[in-house]
Every structure is written in C-alpha cells, then in structure tokens.
Amino acid sequence: MNKHLLSIDDVGADEIQEIFTTAAEMHDVQSRQVKKLPALRGRTVINLFFEDSTRTRSSFEIAGKWLSADVINLSAKGSSASKGESLRDTVLTVTAMGIDGLVVRHGASGAAEQISRWVDVPVINAGDGTHEHPTQALLDAYTLTRKLGTLEGKHVAIVGDLTHSRVFRSNLKCLTKLGATVTAVAPPTLMPAGVGDWSKAAGFSVSYDLDEVLSGSRRADAVMMLRVQRERMSGGFFPTAREYTVGYGLTRDRLARLEPGTPILHPGPMNRGLEISADAADALDSAVLDQVSAGVAVRMSVLYHLLAGEETS
Numbered sequence: 001m002n003k004h005l006l007s008i009d010d011v012g013a014d015e016i017q018e019i020f021t022t023a024a025e026m027h028d029v030q031s032r033q034v035k036k037l038p039a040l041r042g043r044t045v046i047n048l049f050f051e052d053s054t055r056t057r058s059s060f061e062i063a064g065k066w067l068s069a070d071v072i073n074l075s076a077k078g079s080s081a082s083k084g085e086s087l088r089d090t091v092l093t094v095t096a097m098g099i100d101g102l103v104v105r106h107g108a109s110g111a112a113e114q115i116s117r118w119v120d121v122p123v124i125n126a127g128d129g130t131h132e133h134p135t136q137a138l139l140d141a142y143t144l145t146r147k148l149g150t151l152e153g154k155h156v157a158i159v160g161d162l163t164h165s166r167v168f169r170s171n172l173k174c175l176t177k178l179g180a181t182v183t184a185v186a187p188p189t190l191m192p193a194g195v196g197d198w199s200k201a202a203g204f205s206v207s208y209d210l211d212e213v214l215s216g217s218r219r220a221d222a223v224m225m226l227r228v229q230r231e232r233m234s235g236g237f238f239p240t241a242r243e244y245t246v247g248y249g250l251t252r253d254r255l256a257r258l259e260p261g262t263p264i265l266h267p268g269p270m271n272r273g274l275e276i277s278a279d280a281a282d283a284l285d286s287a288v289l290d291q292v293s294a295g296v297a298v299r300m301s302v303l304y305h306l307l308a309g310e311e312t313s
C-alpha cells in the first residue's frame with residue numbers, strides 16, 4: 001500500500017479488497033461492549049480540519065481511539081491558522097511534536113497532497129476542496145458490497161451536485177475499479193465541465209434524466225444522492241429549490257417507483273426536502289446510517305494499514 005491515502009488512485013482493486021476484509025473484522029468490534037483494539041497503542045494521530053465536519057472528523061476520531069491511538073483534533077477556527085499562520089507552518093509545527101499520522105481536511109483541492117510533501121508521516125485526505133474524499137468512497141463501496149454482494153457488473157447512479165463534489169470524484173474511481181458501472185446524473189449546470197471527454201476516458205455514463213436512470217431498461221442497482229453544496233456556489237445554479245427537487249430529487253414518488261432492495265446512499269449532511277425526501281432518507285432501503293457505521297470500520301482499517309506497519313522512531 002502507498003504511504004499516503006490522498007486519492008483513490010493510491011489504492012488498487014486488490015488493496016481495496018484488503019481494506020474491506022480488515023474493515024469487516026473491525027466492524028465486529030463496534031458491537032462489542034469493550035471496543036478497544038491495541039493495534040495503534042502508543043501512536044498519535046492528528047485530525048487537522050480546516051473545514052467544517054461532523055461525521056468525518058468524529059469517525060476518524062473514534063476509529064483512531066478504538067485502535068488505541070492517541071487522537072488530537074485541531075480545527076482551523078481554534079488554531080493559529082486563524083492568526084495568519086501559513087498552512088506549511090501549521091503542519092510542520094504539529095508534526096514536530098512527534099506524531100505518527102495526519103488526517104487532513106482542507107477547502108483547497110490538492111492541499112492533502114501538498115502537505116504530504118512537507119512531512120514524513122502518512123497523510124490521509126479527509127476531503128480536499130472539490131477534488132477527492134477517498135475514505136468516503138471506500139466506505140460507500142464497502143456499504144454497497146455488503147448490500148449487493150459484489151460490485152462487479154452492478155450499476156450505480158450518482159445524482160446531484162457533481163460539479164462541487166469530491167465524493168463523486170472519489171466514488172467514480174472506486175466503483176469503477178471494483179467493476180461497477182456508474183451513471184452520473186445532474187442538471188446541466190451542476191454537471192462538471194468537460195464531462196463528455198471525461199466520461200469517455202474514465203468509462204462512465206452521463207444522464208440528465210433521473211427517471212430514466214431509475215426505471216429504464218438498464219436501471220440502477222443502487223442510487224447515491226449527493227448534497228447540493230450551496231456553500232461552494234457563487235451564483236444561481238438552478239432557478240428554485242423546488243425545480244431542483246422536481247427534476248433531480250429522490251422524492252416520495254421516485255422512491256415508490258424504485259425496485260425494492262435498491263440501496264439508497266447519501267454521504268451526509270442531507271438537505272431533507274431538497275435532494276432527498278424524508279421518506280427516502282428514512283426508507284427501509286436507506287443505507288445512510290449503514291454508511292456512518294461502516295465509516296468507522298473502514299477508517300479503522302485504513303489507519304491500521306497505513307500506520308500499524310510504520311516503524312516508530
């Protein structure tokens with residue numbers, strides 16, 4: 001395995017399967033009364049979060065703690081970054097304390113990779129701008145594998161604000177690596193520029209018609225709804241919220257037309273009533289909370305694979 005996990009490009013299909021095998025073992029720990037494993041005893045991991053996060057940060061924190069690592073959370077708001085310290089100085093300062101791994105979330109695409117060039121400990125990208133979010137894709141694929149048995153030959157629709165979505169970019173790579181086919185569904189204004197050439201090169205389909213993808217002859221075996229990321233939008237990407245929902249939301253009507261047993265994924269945070277109806281979010285086939293639970297197991301596995309083998313010096 002690569003030293004860092006910056007992108008899904010850092011892991012091959014075999015390594016992803018290895019991560020899943022370990023994650024399945026880690027998953028069992030979650031249902032125990034005593035959840036600690038000693039694998040990372042004596043190691044220190046810093047969660048360096050320059051962007052808001054609920055589940056990713058706490059998931060990494062729990063994952064590290066259940067492996068017995070010491071986990072320290074640093075967020076930009078309470079750190080010297082808000083006093084004007086450069087990213088490089090912040091990173092060099094925390095690594096000089098003798099840490100063993102760095103989990104980074106940053107608003108700039110490429111930030112995690114840049115940081116990995118400054119430090120000699122493993123760096124895990126927990127989301128960099130609109131670029132990648134590899135552990136989210138791994139936990140999504142892990143969740144789907146458990147629901148569908150295998151991803152080989154399965155058809156996954158990824159629907160929503162694809163332009164701004166790092167989850168889309170990482171999932172596209174991860175799902176296709178595991179043998180699934182992907183259809184990207186979005187209104188034209190939220191479909192990434194140059195998607196025509198990109199889809200040909202990367203081997204995925206593009207659709208502007210959600211109903212067709214959910215019920216056509218090659219209907220999706222799973223549907224992943226992505227958040228409308230208003231905080232990354234500089235102008236109006238769609239006329240009204242209502243219009244977005246009618247065209248691209250997983251509404252109650254669309255839910256009713258889904259084949260029973262079609263997993264519904266959403267990485268969270270959800271805009272209920274916009275991209276996903278409350279009925280769909282809470283449906284029997286909703287895998288949203290399975291994703292959260294899988295997130296801890298998959299991150300335990302990633303931390304284990306990247307840090308447990310590292311020599312402490």
Ligand code: NCD
Pocket residue numbers: 055056127133136166167226227229267268269
């Ligand atoms: C995603 C993120 O931050 O990239 N959320 C997450 O990590 N669970 C998706 C999003 O913000 O919409």
